[in-house]
Amino acid sequence: MRLSQFHLATVKEVPADAEITSHRLMLRAGMIRRLASGLYTWSPLGLRVMRKVEQIVREEMDRAGALEMLMPSIQPKELWEETGRWQKFGDQLLKITDRKQQEFCYGPTHEEVITDFARNELKSYRQLPIVFYQIQTKFRDEFRPRFGVMRAREFLMKDAYSFHLSQESLAETYAAMYQAYVRIFTRLGLTFRAVQADTGAIGGNASHEFQVIADAGEDAIAFSDGSDYAANLEKAEALAPTSQRPAPAIALQRVDTPAQKTIAEVSAFLKVSPQQCVKTLLVRGRDGLVALCLRGDHEINAVKAGKLAELPDESVLASEEEILAATGARPGFIGPVGLPDSIPVIVDRDAAVLADFVCGANVDGIHCTGANWDRDARVSRIADLRSVVDGDLSPDGNGVLHIARGIEVGHVFQLGRKYAEALDATVVDETGKPQVMTMGCYGIGVSRIVAAAIEQRHDDAGIIWPEAMAPWRVAVCVINPKNVPAVAAAGEALYQALSQRGIETVLDDRGLRAGGMFADIELIGIPHRVVVSERGLAAGTLEYRAREDSESRALSQEELFSLLH
């Protein structure tokens, strides 16, 4: 490609509200332009990068035996009512009405459509297992679109769905897809981690997220430094402490804490560590209020709480009025000592081994010291309630956990029979009896990968693409070609020679001054740059610089070709 024939649209200024690096750099490089909230136009430059990602995804899915197809982006309401998701998906589902007043949605995902396809197409167990996939635009009406294409409403996604007669078959395909994902993200040149994920309300058997490690990531992940263990923070188990609870050593006392409500305030005021305090959360259970007790330095894990039998899937904190009515005290002074018997007290494993701890006294302005379980406070049961923290032991017994930020770019999921059951997707088995199929689903956020790569690889000058994602591998920059015909000719010849060797090359023949040319090429992240100049021509060398290097070096044409081979 000759840049003089291309629409390169770099800009110097970017809106103040473009907050994260990848969003700013994509705008500056002219890869995307915003059309409306969460909607972006991909320029020729941006699309070149997205197509690179798409192609690697496609090749690896094909290699893994998945079959590409294409489903409509618009889906009929009736199908979504069959699975109950027309209501359940909520406001993120963009609903549309056609001129006949028939209702549709713009697909946020395609379980309904593919399962409908499968129930019509698949009749016999002999056709299984089978994996279908598509690469297609999705729409989710996000509550808060932000960070450019990282959390856009419209985005490009690869979604795959597998169909099986047995759980064993699903497990095999799941493993194959997992391996395909490892290949994809490795080929893309990204630093990533496959982490165990919570299966959520769908309740499948296994799920992994593929997370690109980056500080701007929206997800927290926990990983062991002594093993392969890695899990989403929502899922990571906090091991039970090995120590036994000490015997009570001191008597229960009530002390005045007139204005100390938070753990930080109480522990500072009473000169005890937060680890020696118990914090109590009152939440609305399935049947009245429930108390959850944690060590003062720990945080509640909402997903773990949601799995308790006493609580709904999404627990909600009690209001100040409810708390006052139930305990006689305001938030900040609640504790397990002297709670009404009607409120179950569920205690985190770590809080349960404390003795002589500090907690709220259920009287405004008063806390207890020297409190002890059983002697002073009921324990209905002990559970894992908290999020793990840096330094916790790994649940698999090997190493210590660390916390990192990640960007979720892929998700593999053993779905089970939920959708096949709802849509009655069956095949006949060896005995001729109909069996509901078992399913898996496997997603990759193609457009998000582009942003995630920039988040992971950039410097002050701009983007640093991994070779596999770069819009071009090599840029040939010619200095002052208009005044020096020999330089123009040499640049053209080098461009032809590289192109003929199958090396994707862009020729910067715009005739810009050197500074402007270099700034653009660095901003758009081309991995290799070659400068053709009067100076180099006289010396008989080319000036080469890798995007990641800070110095140029002189190469002969042969050396350049072998380097780029």
Place this chain on the structure above:
RNA sequence: CGGGGUAUAGCUCAGUCUGGUAGAGCGUUGCGUUUGGGACGCAAAAGUCGGGGGUUCGAAUCCCUCUGCCCCGACCA
């Protein structure tokens, strides 16, 4: 959904408090000088000041209303 902010030239933003003929930088066009890290000079084009309503002799500026966009919050005791 709750709270806050914002909307002015193609882009990024001043001007609004204190009403009085619409501004800058970047970009664009033309001419000239330049040509190895985002050059310089001269000239030029370019805005229903988000929409509607009101107050006023007079509104980008004050008031009401609608819309778009952005930020913060949704697990804190």
